[in-house]
Amino acid sequence: MPILGYISFTVVFFMSLFPGKVLGAELAAVFAIFTSQAWNMAFSFYQSLRTVPRDLDEACRGFQCSAWQRFWRLEVPFSMPGLVWNMMMSMSGAWFFVVASEAITVGDKQITLPGIGSYVARAIQEKDLGAVGWAILAMTGVIVLYDQVMFRPLVAWSDKFRFEQTGAQTVPESWVLDLARRARLLRLVAVPIRRTFRFSLRFRLPVKGIRIAMPVPPRLIDMVWYAIVAAGAAYCGWSVVAYLSTTLSGGDLGKVLLLSAITMLRVAILIVLASLVWVPLGVMIGLRPRWAEKIQPLAQFLAAFPANLLFPVAVVLIVHFKLNVDVWVSPLMILGTQWYILFNVIAGASAFPTDLKEAASNFRMRGWLWWRSVILPGIFPYFVTGAITASGGAWNASIVAEYVKWGDTTLTAHGVGAFIAQTTEAGDYPRIALGIVVLAIFVMLFNCLVWRPLYRLAERQLRLD
């Protein structure tokens, strides 16, 4: 089954780069994983860059750090805890896409890359619950492995970058990190690399950044850049319209707009519901490092558990109880993405400075007052990041979730995701393009009208300075 519409295009592109090799299809799958996680990591990093505390920023200016030094000495360390959390959660989200992207259709050719995803796809095709069970087992193993070997050490290591004035009571630990630190032969490799890196940090040649060296004012460069972008966008828009108008009528557009509105309603309701559940829980967990340590692997497993595996169960249940497909398919969309909110709120609550926490308890702030004036403002930037990524993920997941299969049983809900999935299966390229374009416009509007104001609010009024 083809997934996100653009995959069919990227596969053609990458396959033409490496004709006759698996590498092309491999890269297309990697690209799908990349697109599913890169923007959300970039967003976390971006948010950290914008909220670098002013005193650290001034110190950095005082030392006349070059852009390179500032990047590695201030910005990367400061953003590290948040970034590690986001990497973990992107990884979890990406499993959802692996299941979909390993079985790729190129025109009339079906390329199945060996992997857990294609194994599961095959199991769904053949209605083999036992194989699904084995896949879950293998997936569990892989997730645990990833957690122990990669993310635990990263969390333990990035803990030293936490920004606060008082020391924390508990420190995350990792046996892999301890092992790596104790082994001597590993040092033999690590020390020269580290020395080279530190040596590169001594240079501060472009003291005030590159901008000063430019002969033209930055405003002009910006204008030229925006002009190029606008021209490119106009050209793309014009060619899309020209391509679509030959085959499609206004009726199609109206239908897709209506379907997108339905999907948008679904996303909005799901985000509100998920926030009501996960914000309080996330705060409770995040403020207790010991809990966070125990719950994090569990939550990570739940998040990584590809929702696609639960789809068959949902199909069976919906058919059995004759439920409304439009309502009961919706939870599948949020199944994989609600964790973005939980993870971010946990990260926000555990990064909440201990001194502020202690001040609040000295003032005996409790109950609703504590929530409203202490913790909610404290975690708000994190929450907004989480909610933005969750809604983005839900939009993405709609393509898979509104059109679910188990063997030869198919359930279709009303929504633009089902529209794209159906047209992709039928190979109806103009309508795929129309669906993707309208979906993209809706996502952009949603972001402009809802998330952008909230994000500005978080940035302007709720900084931890």
Next chain:
Amino acid sequence: MSDQAYLSIGGRTRALWPNRWDMVVVPLVLGSLALAFIGVRQMVAPLEVVQEAAISLDPSNLPVYALRTVLRMLAGLVASLVFTFSYATLEPRAAVPSLF
């Protein structure tokens, strides 16, 4: 600084002598390198190999499938990290992320 001291205080021979932790770490590192090599070599194989061998539901194939998936995820993660650092650094002047 600390590693400099570490290397010079113990003397060159003692500092470089493998300790008992190396017994565990070195095989682990070498093993994962070997696995990664096997996986990557399969990645660059000709296309016919993949098309002929259909996915089998036999659980004994799962470890190999898992290895391929893990490498794919790792490649995606590295690419995302590079993208994150370059995108966010090149775009700090805009008022809001232009991704949206």
